[in-house]
Amino acid sequence: LQIHLARMPLAPDVDIAPLAARSQGFSGAELAHLCREAALQAMGRDETLVSAAALEGALDACTPRITQEMLDFYQGFAAKQRA
Numbered sequence: 001l002q003i004h005l006a007r008m009p010l011a012p013d014v015d016i017a018p019l020a021a022r023s024q025g026f027s028g029a030e031l032a033h034l035c036r037e038a039a040l041q042a043m044g045r046d047e048t049l050v051s052a053a054a055l056e057g058a059l060d061a062c063t064p065r066i067t068q069e070m071l072d073f074y075q076g077f078a079a080k081q082r083a
Contacts, residue, residue, distance in 0.1 A: 001026075004035040011049040019055055025071070026064045034062045 001020050023031060038058035042050045 001031050001035075004032050005050075008035060008039060009049045011047070011051040013052040014050065014055060015052065019059070022059050023064075025066055025068075026062075027066055030062065030064055030066075034058050037061055 001023055002016060005014075005016060023034060026034065034055075035058070038050050038055045041054040041057045041061075042048075045051075045054065047054065
């Protein structure tokens with residue numbers, strides 16, 4: 001999340017920690033989509049900076065597609081590869 005937000009002009013009210021907590025389980029592509037959606041919401045409001053409200057709206061609009069079952073599978077696969 002921090003990587004994608006680094007290239008965005010953020011308003012002073014943006015706190016990344018709660019956003020990171022709410023976006024737990026998002027893939028990298030989903031996080032990129034989240035940031036693009038927040039930028040679009042900010043543009044729709046004629047804002048020059050991406051605000052916390054725009055990011056909250058984007059979080060409401062974007063849903064993660066990765067299930068816990070998928071995460072468990074890949075974690076098990078990675079553990080087997082290390083063994």
